[in-house]
Each structure stands twice: as C-alpha cells, then as structure tokens.
Amino acid sequence: MTTRIDQRFADLKKEGRAALVTFVTAGDPDYATSLEIIKGLPKAGADIIEFGMPFTDPMADGPAIQEAGLRALHAGQTLIKTLDLVRDFRKSDDRTPVVLMGYYNPIYIHGVERFLKDAKAAGVDGLIIVDLPPEEDDELCLPAIKAGLNFIRLATPTTDDKRAPTVLRNTSGFVYYVSVLGITGTKAPDLKSVEQNVTRLKGHTKLPIAVGFGVKTAEQARSIAKSADGVVVGSALVNAVKTSLKAGKATPETAKAVHRLVSEIAQGVRS
Amino acid sequence: MNQIAPNSYRTGPDEKGLFGIYGGRFVAETLMPLILDLQKAYDEAKADPTFQAELDGFLEHYVGRPSPLYFAERLTEHLGGAKIYFKREDLNHTGAHKINNVMGQILLARRMGKTRIIAETGAGQHGVATATACARFGLKCIVYMGEVDIERQKPNVFRMKLLGAEVVPALSGSRTLKDALNEALRDWVANVEDTFYCIGTVAGPHPYPEMVRDFQCIIGNETKKQMHRHEGRLPDSLIAAIGGGSNAMGLFHPFLDDASVEIIGVEAAGSGVDTGKHAASITGGRPGILHGNRTYILMDDDGQITEAHSISAGLDYPGIGPEHAWLNDTKRVSYVSATDKEALEAFQLCCQLEGIIPALEPSHALAHAMKLAPTKPKDHLMVICMSGRGDKDIFTVADHLGVKL
Numbered sequence: 150m151t152t153r154i155d156q157r158f159a160d161l162k163k164e165g166r167a168a169l170v171t172f173v174t175a176g177d178p179d180y181a182t183s184l185e186i187i188k189g190l191p192k193a194g195a196d197i198i199e200f201g202m203p204f205t206d207p208m209a210d211g212p213a214i215q216e217a218g219l220r221a222l223h224a225g226q227t228l229i230k231t232l233d234l235v236r237d238f239r240k241s242d243d244r245t246p247v248v249l250m251g252y253y254n255p256i257y258i259h260g261v262e263r264f265l266k267d268a269k270a271a272g273v274d275g276l277i278i279v280d281l282p283p284e285e286d287d288e289l290c291l292p293a294i295k296a297g298l299n300f301i302r303l304a305t306p307t308t309d310d311k312r313a314p315t316v317l318r319n320t321s322g323f324v325y326y327v328s329v330l331g332i333t334g335t336k337a338p339d340l341k342s343v344e345q346n347v348t349r350l351k352g353h354t355k356l357p358i359a360v361g362f363g364v365k366t367a368e369q370a371r372s373i374a375k376s377a378d379g380v381v382v383g384s385a386l387v388n389a390v391k392t393s394l395k396a397g398k399a400t401p402e403t404a405k406a407v408h409r410l411v412s413e414i415a416q417g418v419r420s
Numbered sequence: 421m422n423q424i425a426p427n428s429y430r431t432g433p434d435e436k437g438l439f440g441i442y443g444g445r446f447v448a449e450t451l452m453p454l455i456l457d458l459q460k461a462y463d464e465a466k467a468d469p470t471f472q473a474e475l476d477g478f479l480e481h482y483v484g485r486p487s488p489l490y491f492a493e494r495l496t497e498h499l500g501g502a503k504i505y506f507k508r509e510d511l512n513h514t515g516a517h518k519i520n521n522v523m524g525q526i527l528l529a530r531r532m533g534k535t536r537i538i539a540e541t542g543a544g545q546h547g548v549a550t551a552t553a554c555a556r557f558g559l560k561c562i563v564y565m566g567e568v569d570i571e572r573q574k575p576n577v578f579r580m581k582l583l584g585a586e587v588v589p590a591l592s593g594s595r596t597l598k599d600a601l602n603e604a605l606r607d608w609v610a611n612v613e614d615t616f617y618c619i620g621t622v623a624g625p626h627p628y629p630e631m632v633r634d635f636q637c638i639i640g641n642e643t644k645k646q647m648h649r650h651e652g653r654l655p656d657s658l659i660a661a662i663g664g665g666s667n668a669m670g671l672f673h674p675f676l677d678d679a680s681v682e683i684i685g686v687e688a689a690g691s692g693v694d695t696g697k698h699a700a701s702i703t704g705g706r707p708g709i710l711h712g713n714r715t716y717i718l719m720d721d722d723g724q725i726t727e728a729h730s731i732s733a734g735l736d737y738p739g740i741g742p743e744h745a746w747l748n749d750t751k752r753v754s755y756v757s758a759t760d761k762e763a764l765e766a767f768q769l770c771c772q773l774e775g776i777i778p779a780l781e782p783s784h785a786l787a788h789a790m791k792l793a794p795t796k797p798k799d800h801l802m803v804i805c806m807s808g809r810g811d812k813d814i815f816t817v818a819d820h821l822g823v824k825l
C-alpha cells in the first residue's frame with residue numbers, strides 16, 4: 150500500500166530535494182483562519198502538512214505550541230473539528246499528505262477504532278502520537294497500520310543503536326528525528342550532531358528521515374536539508390500566528406504571515 | 421467492569437507496568453530509555469541487601485521511624501463508635517509521609533550517579549522532603565510548583581529555599597500540581613544525562629507507581645506490627661486521603677490480602693462532586709491517559725483534562741495512581757470523597773480533641789472517619805493515616821475561617 154506520504158517522498162527524491170514539513174496547530178487561532186492557513190500551505194512551499202491536535206497537557210511541547218493549543222481550545226477546537234478541518238482541506242487538495250500530531254488521550258476518549266475510521270475518511274495519512282512509545286504499540290500503532298494509516302515515530306538523541314530497531318520496527322511513512330534534547334521550540338539544533346545522527350539512523354532504516362524541533366530559519370533548513378530527507382518547522386510558524394493577532398483574535402495578516410515564513414524557509418530547503 | 425477476584429492483590433504490576441488495564445509507559449521517546457534505565461537500577465537496588473540496609477538506617481535515624489500508631493482516645497469517645505488509631509506520619513522529619521519515598525529515590529539516584537534532582541510538588545511537602553534529602557547529600561535540587569500553590573503554601577516555599585532548592589513556578593494551564601508535573605517532565609526531557617526525576621506519588625510511568633508504593637509500604641508494614649502489639653490482631657478498617665495516592669497505597673498495600681480488613685480511600689470533593697469543582701478522579705472521572713499512565717482522570721468529553729479543585733493543595737490533582745484505579749475496579753478498596761467544608765470541620769475537631777494539627781489532606785480522611793466511626797461497634801479497630809501535619813495550612817484555614825493573620 151502506498152500512501153500520499155510515500156508518494157510525496159518518492160516524487161521529491163526524483164526532484165532531488167528534501168521535503169518541507171510544516172506544523173501548525175489545528176483551530177489556532179480559530180477554525181476559519183486555521184483552514185485558510187492550511188489551504189495556503191502547499192502553495193507557499195509546504196510538501197507535507199503536520200496538523201497539531203490541541204491538548205491541555207502537552208508534555209513534550211514548549212511554550213509556543215502550548216499556547217497555540219490553548220488558543221485553539223478556547224476557540225472551541227475539538228478532535229472532531231480537527232477532522233472536519235482535514236475534510237475541508239481535502240475538498241481542494243487531494244495530494245498533499247496530512248499528518249495529525251498530538252497526544253493519546255483525546256483519541257482514546259474518542260475511541261481508537263472510531264478515530265481511525267473517521268481520520269481515514271477525512272483524508273488523514275499518518276499519525277504522530279508523542280506519548281505512545283513502541284512499548285505501547287498495541288494501543289494505536291498496530292490498529293493504525295491495519296487501518297491504512299502511517300504511524301510515524303519520533304527518534305531522539307537518546308535513541309541509541311541498541312534502541313533504534315525497537316523504535317523503527319512498526320514505523321512507516323517517515324521517521325521524525327527530534328534534533329534536540331528537550332521540548333519543541335526552545336533550543337536550536339546542533340547541526341553537526343544532527344548530521345551524524347541522521348547518518349546513523351540511515352544505517353537502521355530505508356525510510357525517509359525528517360528533522361525537526363527548533364528549526365526556525367531558512368539557513369538552518371538549508372543545512373539540515375543536505376543530510377535529511379525532510380525538515381520540519383513548527384514553533385516558528387505558530388509564533389508567526391501569535392504575533393499577527395490583535396487582542397487574541399485573528400487579523401487579515403494571520404494566514405499571510407504564516408505563508409510568508411513558509412515561502413522563505415521553502416527557499417532554504419530548495420536551494 | 422467484569423473482573424475475577426485475583427488470588428493476591430499484591431503481585432502487580434506486570435512486566436509492562438500494568439495493573440489490570442491501568443498504568444503503563446505513555447511517555448515521549450526521549451524519556452523511554454531513561455525509564456528503562458531507572459527500572460533496571462531499581463530492580464537491582466531492590467535485590468541488594470546493602471541498599472535496603474542503608475535506607476533502613478536513614479529511615480530510623482534521619483526520618484525518625486517507626487512512626488507511632490497512636491490511640492486517639494478523645495476522638496474515639498467523641499464519635500462514640502470505632503476505636504480510632506492514627507498512624508503518625510506527621511511526626512516524620514519534614515512533617516509528612518513524603519520523606520519515606522524521597523529517601524528511597526534519592527539513595528537510588530546516588531547509586532545511579534545522578535547529580536541533579538527534579539521534583540514536582542503540590543502542597544510543598546514532597547518538595548520540602550526532596551529539598552531536605554538533597555541538602556543532606558549535597559545534590560542540586562529543582563522543584564516545580566504551580567503558581568497557585570506557591571501562593572497558598574508559602575511556608576513550604578520558604579522552607580525549600582532555606583534548604584537550598586530552586587523553586588520554579590509552573591505558569592501553564594491551571595497552575596497547580598498537574599502543571600508542575602508537566603514542567604518537571606519537560607525539564608527531564610531536556611536534561612537526560614545528569615537528572616533524576618523524583619516523583620512524589622504513586623503516579624507517572626512505570627516503574628514509578630510500583631517504586632513509590634514500595635517505599636511507602638513501610639507505613640502499612642509498621643501499622644500491622646504495631647496493631648498486633650496494641651490489640652493482638654489486625655485492624656478492621658483503614659482510611660487514607662488520596663491525592664495521587666501514595667500515603668494511602670503505603671498503608672493499604674500490606675493489608676490487601678487480609679480479606680477481613682475494610683479499606684477506604686478518600687478523595688477531595690472540593691465544593692461537592694456534583695458542582696464540578698472537585699478533585700475526585702474515581703468518583704467523578706473516567707479512564708484515560710495522563711502523565712505516563714492510564715488511570716481515572718478528570719476530563720471533558722473531548723478528552724481534555726479539566727482542572728481539579730480542592731482546599732488542599734496536596735489533593736488538587738485530576739488523576740490518581742493506576743493501582744488505585746485497579747483496586748477500585750476489582751472492588752478491593754472503596755473510594756469515597758469528602759468536601760472542603762467537611763475537611764475543615766474535621767481539621768478543627770482534631771486540633772481541639774487530640775492536640776494534633778493535621779494537614780488539610782488527612783483532614784479528608786478524618787472527615788470520612790467522622791461519618792463512619794459512629795456506625796461501627798466499639799471493638800472495631802479503625803486506622804487513619806495521619807499523613808502530615810498542618811503547620812503549612814494555617815494560612816489557608818485562617819482565610820476560610822475569616823481570620824486575618
């Protein structure tokens with residue numbers, strides 16, 4: 150089975166360039182603006198869309214993504230509405246892969262089987278669930294694979310050669326290498342160590358490797374794109390949302406600010 | 421839930437860290453290798469008699485154990501039913517049961533060569549205990565505490581600082597214990613090399629619920645021996661307050677297979693479970709995943725965690741240890757709740773009748789005992805876990821009684 154994610158990485162390989170993976174929080178700052186943001190992402194240069202499912206207690210996220218989640222929740226975002234957003238996005242884009250990223254509890258409460266069916270029907274291609282390590286694969290990873298969704302795993306600097314096979318065993322779509330020890334959006338990645346670790350992971354898997362956590366500039370994206378198959382940008386985009394707001398509400402600038410930053414970073418990835 | 425009563429209630433967790441369906445290891449990949457390391461180190465320490473001997477030495481000479489099992493004669497008379505004993509964890513060094521667990525974890529951290537200790541705290545008792553042990557062993561100590569709790573537990577904040585700890589306010593979410601736990605987990609992810617996370621209750625990912633329980637079991641083990649000395653038999657009932665559930669689990673666990681012993685955990689009902697402003701995860705929550713384990717949690721229909729409310733900072737947590745969730749479903753332990761108002765009344769009664777100022781946390785256990793004791797015969801032996809002393813709470817209590825200090 151080939152998913153949109155597999156197809157996209159295969160296409161980019163032919164083009165000879167890395168993928169730009171963009172993360173924004175679903176429903177931030179509100180449903181309509183969030184839809185406008187993701188609709189414009191492919192044109193701005195995003196190759197894969199990562200869509201954060203807001204959660205009250207995001208233990209692996211820094212302040213920027215924490216706040217984005219709370220903004221979305223205050224505006225009434227729910228798991229069901231996040232799937233609605235994907236469905237709305239799919240009306241005009243049937244090619245760009247969409248990956249949902251978040252924490253397990255809202256999915257568990259929705260019901261795993263029901264969630265997988267609804268997500269697949271909405272046009273979701275893959276899942277990244279931060280608090281489901283391989284030790285908990287029975288919970289969602291194996292059912293997701295069965296339902297035809299990619300389950301993308303995070304590999305980290307603590308994923309040594311002994312642990313890598315465990316982490317990679319049921320991973321599909323791509324591997325998300327977390328470039329820093331820490332939460333999202335705080336430290337800048339050490340580019341040398343990123344390159345070493347990507348090379349090391351490539352010894353364990355044929356899957357594409359995307360690198361994220363802390364990538365903010367076109368310059369960083371350019372150097373990461375030299376060794377990795379994809380670059381993930383998240384907190385920087387979420388911060389662009391935040392600075393565009395007036396009194397906590399979206400402005401005509403909000404979507405534009407995100408798209409502008411994506412275009413800039415896309416140039417870094419493509420050069 | 422349809423479960424068959426097991427042969428023993430004391431064998432959990434299994435190798436995946438599960439008690440029935442509860443528990444587990446729901447953490448980010450960065451932490452997974454650390455948790456596996458911790459488990460290995462703990463298993464080795466547990467099997468090493470020199471570790472246990474070292475811990476026993478500190479518990480006796482530094483913590484001041486064994487803590488007395490005290491016959492609360494005037495409270496017994498006043499309530500006119502069950503014969504009430506207090507297990508006096510309030511007399512431990514630092515004033516609560518929290519130090520039992522902290523001594524164990526800090527000795528383990530030293531064994532593992534860790535030099536930087538992080539902890540979360542609600543009432544500040546676990547933070548104070550951790551700061552104390554870190555001072556004793558010359559370890560760096562960082563305590564995360566919700567901004568709201570920093571305000572209502574000022575004496576403990578100052579104590580931690582005196583002991584050399586850095587107190588970092590948790591500014592996210594509800595700014596109470598759950599957010600302090602989130603911040604501690606975020607710190608750990610960023611400082612994996614030298615840092616040991618000393619969790620203060622029987623929650624978090626496996627092996628914490630098991631390890632903290634084991635370190636707290638000294639409460640129940642001593643109680644069993646002491647009751648034998650006082651009365652020549654087992655107690656008839658045990659009552660303890662539940663935040664995450666560590667003092668309760670410590671008292672309960674050694675008695676789980678003694679079928680004649682009635683066991684009751686008391687959650688915080690805040691303004692009342694039906695008002696939505698409470699911290700009663702079992703009574704008012706449902707199974708979900710938070711802070712590394714599956715357990716009963718307060719949440720909305722979208723799976724978003726809701727804020728807990730209690731007059732007692734130590735009970736103000738929207739979850740409960742996974743082993744309690746399992747003991748609830750298997751019906752071995754019953755879980756009830758007491759409101760802020762009931763706890764305050766019990767607090768005052770205990771001061772007046774026994775000359776003991778209890779913490780607001782065990783005041784919830786006392787409040788339930790006040791309801792239950794009069795319904796029991798005079799030869800019914802009831803043990804209440806007096807998990808801590810109330811010095812830290814006098815500002816909160818004064819405030820609620822309309823007294824200006």
Ligand SMILES: Cc1ncc(COP(=O)(O)O)c(C=O)c1O
Nearest residue numbers: 545663664665666667734781808
């Ligand atoms: C005196 C006292 N009792 C009880 C608790 C609640 O914790 P646990 O349920 O883990 O015993 C606390 C927590 O701070 C406490 O300080």
